[in-house]
Amino acid sequence: MNKLIIANWKMYYGPVKAGAWVRAFRRERLPKDLDIGIAVPSVSLAAARASLGRATIPALCAQNVFWEKEGAYTGEISPTMLVEFGVSLCLVGHSERRRYLGETDDMTAKKAAALQKAGIVPVVCVGETEVERKKKQTKSIIKKQVAKAVADLKPDGRAPAVIAYEPVWAIGSGKPCDPVMAKEAHDVIRDVIGSAWGPRIKDEIRIIYGGSVTDRNIHAYMTTTGIDGALVGGASLDPRTFALLCRSAVPA
Template structure:
């Protein structure tokens, strides 16, 4: 049985004080982790104080990104080894904003996924389609090549520690969410691709999230779909009350 996940991605929002205040407001109002997992990805500067603030609560603190090397002359990058040692056990990789603004390729993301797993981090691997490709009639089949490339070379044991997030880039930060059927189509296709790569048993245990303009108004319809195991939320996760409404949908 796949445990649902409600995960917030703050992106480049909140300073340390704001982040800690948020954690303290929500930490005692969350369901047990065996019923529904809750997680927040914050800016790197905030992560260690967030981990401390979330102690003795089910809330997991995630990194928004990491590099594929543990150390070296890589100015400005974040080591997956250092993240794990700091108490971070999850990291978002391949977000469409990283692909678009920082020119991250599937080859680079694949390296990051492998480095994260080697260091004990569980990656949330994002993949998307574009409105242009959907309008052109290609629907979400583009995500197949993304999954094949981003997860290339992983073992059956490693893939069990991966969560995939289907995030149509045209829905992120636009207020235009994919309708539940579109979202379910993307998640189903991802699961079928993983099944082709690793078999049905593995695919049925991998959790697949939807992300892209998730709100308190559409979360129930999204979570009702069989192949949607949770959501990766952007703007709606910035407010403690709204985040709690999403968690307790």
């Protein structure tokens, strides 16, 4: 299975800039053996889709979703709405949503299950804070987060989710997690998946790393066994820089 690199724009780029980014990125030389996604703010999904046209690279990814199909949930967006935009992936449980908006493990699990039911692959974000790491709670934290997030997902003949390990202390800090340390966390996640869904999906599911990923360190992650890709924040905001990162991930 190909490695997966997802650009997470966070709260950047309205429709005009989103469309320009996609058009510029599509002009770049990209590796053939790499899956690429862009996580776009909801207000820019239509513009990104229009600029993509019929192209499937990069795949369109949403940054958030609500777990109901419709209803009196002002400001939310449903999985069925995302389907209309041609979204194929969606982030859930990102640490910034947990921190600033009170997103819980229960909410993350509901969102992941609703996405799967709609045919969208949930990208489940998990990771420990700096305090939790110093207290040596990394394993217990990510075990709990992953087990809860996948509890209501159903293995349906293919890997039913992507898991993104994002240590909170590394996000936007300029201090990325050492690839060996990241691999240790990925191994814990894979064991939880194996207990939930068995050895086949344990081996097939893609577990990606996020946290201060750049074109300078991406190759180290991609060549570390057990790391299947990356969720990229700041380094994805410029289409040329992100394209360079993608090329560095899978050099010719």
